[in-house]
Amino acid sequence: MKRIGRWLHPALFVAVLLALPLGWLLYGLQRGDLARLLWHGSALVVAVLLLGEIIQRLYRREVGVDLIALLAIIAAVLLDQALVAAVVALMLVGGRSLEAYTEQRAERELHRLIDRAPRHAWRYRGEELEQVPVDQVNPGDRLLLRLGEVVPVDGVLLDQDATLDESALTGEPLPVRRHPGEPLRSGGVNAGAPFQLRASQTAARSTYAGIVRMVEAARSSRAPFVRLADRYALALIPLTLLLAGGAWLVSGDPLRALAVLVVATPCPLILAVPVAIVAGISRCAHRGILIKDGATLEALARGQLLFLDKTGTLTAGRVSVQAIESAGNLPDAQLLQLAGSLAQASPHLVSLAIVAAAQQQGLKLETPDAVEEQAGAGLSGLVEGRRVKLGGHDYVAAGLPASTWAEGVLRRMAYEFAGGCFVSVDGQLAGALLFADRLRLESPRALRQLRQAGIQRIVMLTGDRAEAAQMIGLAAGVDEVRAGLTPEQKVAAIHEGRPQGVTLMAGDGINDAPALAAADVGIALGAGGASASSEAAGVVLLVDRLDRIAEALLIARRSRAIALQGVLAGMGLSLLAMLLAAAGYLPALAGAIVQEGIDIAVIFNALRALGSGHGRQPPAGLEGKRLDDLRREHEELGPLLEQVRSLAEEITGLPTAQAKNALAGLVRLLEQELMPHEQADEQQLYPLLAERLQGDDPLGAMSHTHREIFRLVHLLARMAADFQEDNAAISPDAIRQLLVRLDTVLSLHFAQEEELYHNLDSR
The missing domain is CATH 1.20.120 (Four Helix Bundle (Hemerythrin (Met), subunit A))
Structure with missing residues (x-):
């Protein structure tokens, strides 16, 4: 019946519901024969539709547990229990209507992501605008985004600042501001003035397309827990028939068997578990956490061992100036001003970090002249008439006498920092700028949250030098650091951890794809991984924050626990009702009402997975x-x-x-x-x-x-x-x-x- 169409369930429910009071009215008018005919007819309509569903499943070699409900309706009709037959039909159709409603609620965030996928885009052809299907947008096209429109493809902001509402992607309620030259992800909504965008991807390869693919997979998936629940439910068929037959045989009363059939419908298993799992996936989507399918959610809930990449995961993945070391000839500010002025001539990431550091201190940067750059080594030029060289020690100190000061800086770089640049001015070593890939601000707290959520061991895997990796590992609070690893060695480390429990691997979603695929659950950090690593990772974080992993873990464990509660409580109550019915203490009519009450309680309990739970509410943010x-x-x-x-x-x-x-x-x-x-x-x-x-x-x-x-x-x-x-x-x-x-x-x-x-x- 579930496949007949969601529109049919409410209509049938209303029809069968109206048949009950109309039958009582006919009884009041001394037309009991018509009342029984009406009740039998409404029940048989439901039985015929149910039989069609069962035949379809048998054709696919599936045995449906709805067979028990069909037997209950047929038995009630044959035993001339018209009111019981009508009530059972009403409960069955009402349960299916409730199932459709709860599934819709459980999937509401998934529907929200799918339904808001852009269909068209405004593209410039010369200076004229044309509306085209989003599939026709190509990299390099110039697009216009008006107020309220969804960014259709990944691209680069062109002409002015843009205000975007990314709440559907990240779960964060406040709009974010982007500046010209910044990359924009598809899926955000323009919450400000119109702006222009240069497409960098086709729609099919953009971030939002990857999100929609993952959401569709999650909606259609069946988790192992759900399949296990189906098997348990099927085991109830012979148990129910045996108990019903035994009650009839011992008592000689066929109504005892009918009562057992009425209360035996295993809705707590076939409804509660998928609702709880899908609700958990939907809750994660609301928080900017995409989970590929129910199996991933279950594996995530059982995670014990977490492997983390360093660069871009525990750290920000961006080089920044950590310290300024002067050789004594120039003050720190002047040293940074000269280095920053020269660095403006290079697009290298290190040069950009030096310029950013100088600008943060409010230093006035001059335009360099006669700049020469040696790839991979450094650059030189004239700044305010002074010859400045910036780069590695071998490049800057070439031809200069050995310096014990420089040797000390090199040792410090080896111990504490990711690297550095030396600076010489007019042929003399003037100082050095020490760099570091800073630890993410949320990393220590996120690791504490992960331990509280049940992760037993955290291991950092990195290809970086051991000294730098150890410093980051100690600052973050990991249990073990494995440095200098190749991608193959990272995969081997994950396989070694399998005997200790379910393994999770978190990385940037691009260069860690082999390790993400090797773990029981791969977690791609940051929106950039949504399309690039959807095949390798089972979880994609649309928000570039490590602490969302702990949140995903808590949601997964809570959803699985709620599903298990529904199974144990619901099936326990159903079995108790079956025993009472077999003993003659629960008549068929009362049993139908009791069973429906159990179903409703279990289904609404499963919907609790949509909430955040109690006791671990995230702190309210500041403005x-x-x-x-x-x-x-x-x-x-x-x-x-x-x-x-x-x-x-x-x-x-x-x-x-x-x-x-x-x-x-x-x-x-x-x-x-x-x-x-x-x-x-x-x-x-x-x-x-x-x-x-x-x-x-x-x-x-x-x-x-x-x-x-x-x-x-x-x-x-x-x-x-x-x-x-x-x-x-x-x-x-x-x-x-x-x-x-x-x-x-x-x-x-x-x-x-x-x-x-x-x-x-x-x-």
């Missing part, structure tokens, strides 16, 4: 502008923190007068800039954040850090005053130790706050 202000304040304080670190390293080697001036200036900046910022955080921001976090005092530890900062700054001010008076008890070494402590506390505190702000970002 975007407020977060941007907080991040800007941290960026503005960045040079002050660097000044604390630099003075800690240099104070013992400075002349006394210079050390006094530097220390006095630093204390003045700490009191005028840092202290007001931290006090405002303590008095205004932290109470606001506490309302969005769980626990009695969620920010107690960070508030304690504030108090430690206040204490250290106050102590430093007193020591500086004594140092100005040539107090013999205050030595530069004692001040250096205090500065090191302050630098350590500030670095840790700022990192914690940035992670907190990132995790509370509602966008």
Whole structure:
């Protein structure tokens, strides 16, 4: 009957429902014969349609559990239990109508993604606009997106800023702003002024097409748990017939057998499990997590061992300037200004990172002249009349005398950073810029959430050097780091982990495709993987955030638990009702009503998988502008923190007068800039954040850090005053130790706050 058409179920339900009161009316008019005929007729109509469905399944070599319901209707008609036959038919058709409704609710997010797929696009032909089917859009075409239209293909924003509503893709309610030159994913909705887009993919190869393919696969899939439930349900057929026959044989009353048949319909198995699984997939889609099918959801729910790629997964995947090392000839700011000016001439990612760092510090960059670039080595040119070279040590230091300073920087790069560039000015080594692929702000918290969600072991797999990988692994909190691996070795590592439990592999979805395919569940991080890795990964995160893996894991486990609850509770109650009916304590009419009550309870319990559950609600986000202000304040304080670190390293080697001036200036900046910022955080921001976090005092530890900062700054001010008076008890070494402590506390505190702000970002 499920395949007859969803429109037929409500119509049949209304017809059979009307037959009941009409029959009672006929009984009141002393026309019981017509009443029985009406009830028998409505039941037989349902039985005929049900028989057609059963025959279709038998033709496909499937045995349907609806056979029990058909036997119950036929037995009621043969035993002249007209009212029972009508009620059983009503319950059956009502259950199917309810099934159609619940499936529609469970799939609502999947329908939402499919139904909003763009069908047409506005394309420029010269300067004229034409509306074309989205399948006719080719890479390079210039498109116009008007207010409310869906981005039809992946492309690059051309002429102006664009405001996009990506809530259907990512689950984030606030619009995002994109700038000219940024890549745009298909599927977002233009929430602002019209803008132009240069197509970079065809519709079939765009992000949204990959999303729709995965959604369609999820809707049509049958999870192992669902197939197992079908087998259990089929096992009820012989059990029901045996129990019904035994009750008839022992009691001699055929109505006992009818009562057993009436309460034996295994709806809790055939309805509750698929509804819960599909609801879980739909809930994930609402949060920007695409799950390929029910089997993937079940495997995800049983995940125990998680493998993670490093670059682009645990880290941001983008090089950034981590530190500036001056050889002593130039101040840090001037060194960065010269390097940034020269770097403007190169499109290399490292050059872009240097330019971005200089711009963040508000440095004025000059246009370089006579630029020469040696691929893979570096570049040189004139900046404000000075000869500047920027690149690797061998390139920059070629022809220069050996430098113990440079050797120390190289050792530091090997220990802590992903790499660096040396800078020479007018033929002398002037300094170095140290780079790092920064750890994602959400990575440590995401790994903690994954452990809370049941992951027993987390292993990082990377092809990078062991030293850099160990630093990232320690900062993130993984259990094991395996570095220097080829793609084949990553696959082998995953196979080695299989005996420990169900394996999950998270990567960027492109270069980790073999490892994603090797794991029991592959998880592609970021929207770029939606089309590129849909074959390799079973889960695609449309939001480029690692913490969504923990959320997906929790949703999967909750959905599977709800399905199991429905099976155990529903079938337990059905078996109890069968025993009561066989013993004569539950008549057929009452049994039909009881069975329908069980079905309704189990189905609506399965719909709980659409919710987020209790006790693990994500914290409410902060408004975007407020977060941007907080991040800007941290960026503005960045040079002050660097000044604390630099003075800690240099104070013992400075002349006394210079050390006094530097220390006095630093204390003045700490009191005028840092202290007001931290006090405002303590008095205004932290109470606001506490309302969005769980626990009695969620920010107690960070508030304690504030108090430690206040204490250290106050102590430093007193020591500086004594140092100005040539107090013999205050030595530069004692001040250096205090500065090191302050630098350590500030670095840790700022990192914690940035992670907190990132995790509370509602966008």
